[in-house]
Amino acid sequence: MQLELLNEQGQASSKVDAPDTVFARDYNEALIHQIVVAYQANARQGTRAQKDRQMVKHSTKKPWKQKGTGRARAGMTSSPLWRGGGRTFPNSPDENFSHKVNKKMYRAGMAAIFSQLAREGRLAVVDSIKVDQPKTKLLAAKLKAMNLDHVMVIADEVDENLFLASRNLANVLVVEPRYADPLSLVFYKKVLVTKGAIDKLKEMFA
Numbered sequence: 001m002q003l004e005l006l007n008e009q010g011q012a013s014s015k016v017d018a019p020d021t022v023f024a025r026d027y028n029e030a031l032i033h034q035i036v037v038a039y040q041a042n043a044r045q046g047t048r049a050q051k052d053r054q055m056v057k058h059s060t061k062k063p064w065k066q067k068g069t070g071r072a073r074a075g076m077t078s079s080p081l082w083r084g085g086g087r088t089f090p091n092s093p094d095e096n097f098s099h100k101v102n103k104k105m106y107r108a109g110m111a112a113i114f115s116q117l118a119r120e121g122r123l124a125v126v127d128s129i130k131v132d133q134p135k136t137k138l139l140a141a142k143l144k145a146m147n148l149d150h151v152m153v154i155a156d157e158v159d160e161n162l163f164l165a166s167r168n169l170a171n172v173l174v175v176e177p178r179y180a181d182p183l184s185l186v187f188y189k190k191v192l193v194t195k196g197a198i199d200k201l202k203e204m205f206a
Helices: 029-042 103-119 136-145 160-166 182-187 195-205
Strands: 002-006 012-017 123-126 151-154 172-175 190-194
Touching (some): 029 182, 123 195, 136 160, 151 182, 190 195
Parallel strands (some): 002 123, 151 172
Antiparallel strands (some): 002 012
């Protein structure tokens, strides 16, 4: 598989060889959907909580007598049938939302995403991407010159200057290969990979 190598003006200057095991896999929509959903589910903290009929503030007094009123029987105002009563099956803060994905499935899904990005022309390669100072405007100017505004950059090494320069840019994400996630790969319009990161991606997902 050959990928476009972009110069500093964002033009394709040549081609770069990339491993077929990562960048030329078949498209598997079901598997990609599964790992994206699992990634989102595993990010949930499960901090929401609701009260059952034991926890709500209520009186234990019977609202009215059992017989003779013509109304339905009622024992406590904490009943789930009542307004302000407890929930029948409340959400608990320790609820587990995690999805299990096998390592082999995850690697295959990530490789399928990279392959589809390459087929759609949303994946490109650069020699390297660095800034001399930790200033946002330097990285913004570099990306603007390459005509990139909604991009995920996967660099083989993210130094402090690059990290600080990128963190305040909207719609720009700069990460190392080990932090590349399926949701970001699908979300960003363009994915930029450095030459050094290709070898690391091969080790991880081939």
